[in-house]
Amino acid sequence: MTLAFKSDSYADAQAVRRAVFMDEQGFQNEFDEVDERPSTIHVTAYDQAGALVGCARVFPDDGADTNRHGPGAWIFGRLAVMPEARGSGAGSLILAESERLAQAQGAREMHLHAQCRVQPFYQRAGYEPYGDIELDEHVEHQWMGKQL
Numbered sequence: 001m002t003l004a005f006k007s008d009s010y011a012d013a014q015a016v017r018r019a020v021f022m023d024e025q026g027f028q029n030e031f032d033e034v035d036e037r038p039s040t041i042h043v044t045a046y047d048q049a050g051a052l053v054g055c056a057r058v059f060p061d062d063g064a065d066t067n068r069h070g071p072g073a074w075i076f077g078r079l080a081v082m083p084e085a086r087g088s089g090a091g092s093l094i095l096a097e098s099e100r101l102a103q104a105q106g107a108r109e110m111h112l113h114a115q116c117r118v119q120p121f122y123q124r125a126g127y128e129p130y131g132d133i134e135l136d137e138h139v140e141h142q143w144m145g146k147q148l
Contacts, residue, residue: 001088003045003053005097010035013042013055013078020080027137034059041105043098045090053090054081058102061111072108095125099148109147116140 006012014031021027034040040059047053061073076098081090099110113136114122119129127144134141 001085001090001093002048003090003093003097004048004050005094006044006046007041007101009044010042012044012052013057016044016052016055016080016082017078019082021078024083025139027139029137041098041101043094043101045094045097047085052082053085054079054094056080056094056098058098058107058110060105060107072106074102074105074107074110076102076110076112091121092125095122103148107148109145111143111145113141114144116142119144 017030021030035042035057037059040057042055042057044055045053056076056079058074058076061075076095079091079094079098081094099107102110110127112122112127113134114127114129115136116133116139119142122144123129126146128146129142129144131143
């Protein structure tokens with residue numbers, strides 16, 4: 001699959017996140033103050049026809065969210081792929097583009113709070129789990145990280 005990316009379309013990211021996390025998965029608290037930070041990069045992906053396929057966000061870890069990571073640490077999250085594009089490799093491409101954009105801003109490591117059911121996806125991309133399993137709303141999550 002070939003995708004085109006934008007790093008400035010929060011409105012498109014909101015549409016994907018609302019469809020996947022809220023409508024499909026039942027999350028209530030999908031949007032937060034991190035979304036409004038100037039340092040947050042909203043990555044959106046589009047197929048060859050221009051249709052919105054998925055999104056993610058990355059932002060520098062200033063300690064306010066995790067208080068675990070040092071300088072050069074960034075947080076990846078809110079990876080969502082529309083149902084019709086799942087299984088196409090879109091998620092891996094969005095993750096790779098997000099890592100590339102973060103590295104261009106000085107990221108040396110990436111951390112994410114993964115839904116436990118999708119940890120194998122992140123492990124294939126080089127992420128290792130650490131810490132306790134925690135509930136985020138009604139879904140088990142665990143921190144994962146990797147050096148970039």
